[in-house]
Amino acid sequence: MSIADKSSLRHAQFGDSSRRIRLQTFVRLRWLAVAGQTVTVLIVWRLLDFPLPLIEALLLIAALAAANLFLSYRFSPTHRLEPTAAFALLGFDLLQMAGLLFITGGLANPFAPLICVPVIISFASQPLLPSLALLALAIVCTTALAFTPYSVPWYPDHALAVEPVMQVGVWCAIASMMSFAAFYAYRVSHEATQLADALAATELVLEREKHLSQLDGLAAAAAHELGTPLATITVVAKEMQRELGNDERYAEDVALLRSQSERCRDILRRLTSLSTDNEEHMRRLPLSSLIEEVTAPHRQFGIEIKLIEASSRHGEPVGNRNAGILYGLGNLIENAVDYAHSTVTLTVEHGAEIVAVTIEDDGQGFAPDVLLRIGEPYMSSRPASQDRAGGLGLGLFIAKTLLERSGAILSFSNRQPEGSGARVRIEWPRWRMETDQ
Structure with a gap:
């Protein structure tokens, strides 16, 4: 491999496009979140008959659904998100989930660990810097959940008290789980992307080597195809030289035309020999x-x-x-x-x-x-x-x-x-x- 080839492979950014996720993927995951949140709220409100701020919860779910509808209408399903756009969408999802948890008990809510999901998705699919920013935002939101004035939906005649020590324990569990899962997802994703990049470079090298080894065959094929028209040109040049050889106006030009056609024939003969003389050695x-x-x-x-x-x-x-x-x-x-x-x-x-x-x-x-x-x-x-x-x-x-x-x-x-x-x-x-x- 030449120095230029190595340089081009070293600077090739195979992984940039692989970290740009389709918008449709986010939209589908969000519809799944909308469906899950809606079903959960309705079960708690209707089936379990627990008191909860229903209007506020439905408004937050509706905001997520409205954002989904806007994105589906505004952009093509094949549109791929830049890292900043992906950060904005995942940040919105994080804030929406934090708001829903905030009005339904905060860290006492058994669904509180779901706040980790946007962070894990970011570390698995996005560059490190915006993912770290999202992790910091998630830690802030998790901390805010510990100070919610809302109680977790529960039986009206039973008071569900969560001691401060338990609140701290849940905060530590969510923060540590979020950090570990994010790091694990990033490492696995990074190594998979790195392997895909290297395999893509491998395919490029192999195709280049095969291409170089086939150039002699292409040259021989070109020489074969050009042989027929060149033979015609040579015959015509001979006829012109015989007819106009004594004419001082054209004699020099005709002689030049014939000599150049003979030169072309010699070049094509050498190209053809690449396939005949060295074919076995090459193959x-x-x-x-x-x-x-x-x-x-x-x-x-x-x-x-x-x-x-x-x-x-x-x-x-x-x-x-x-x-x-x-x-x-x-x-x-x-x-x-x-x-x-x-x-x-x-x-x-x-x-x-x-x-x-x-x-x-x-x-x-x-x-x-x-x-x-x-x-x-x-x-x-x-x-x-x-x-x-x-x-x-x-x-x-x-x-x-x-x-x-x-x-x-x-x-x-x-x-x-x-x-x-x-x-x-x-x-x-x-x-x-x-x-x-």
């Missing part, structure tokens, strides 16, 4: 040729790349050209060259059952924390002064994913003794290497 690769192709671009950086062939080339596996394997091995070799002091060693072996490539460098090896999380798509950039392999991120994830798609099993470790370099072993079942990819 089928022995293991030794594959290794040479992935190591060649990295021999110009002052690091010796030592190749050890533990098995004879006789009977080596030959498989179809696989862009994923080429990119994956190339990326691992590039990482080894980056961190090596002077030498990178490639050990290639094959047998009746397996094909294995081991890449070792004489650097400092993998840092312990990196070794535990190797291959995760954490988007970190390595500082220029960093000596240990602590900056592995998206590139290694892409390489690992592409190689695993080809059937490989990867293992990462440090050479012994400690600090003598890193080791990566890639192992395929032989039949996977030789199967059409």
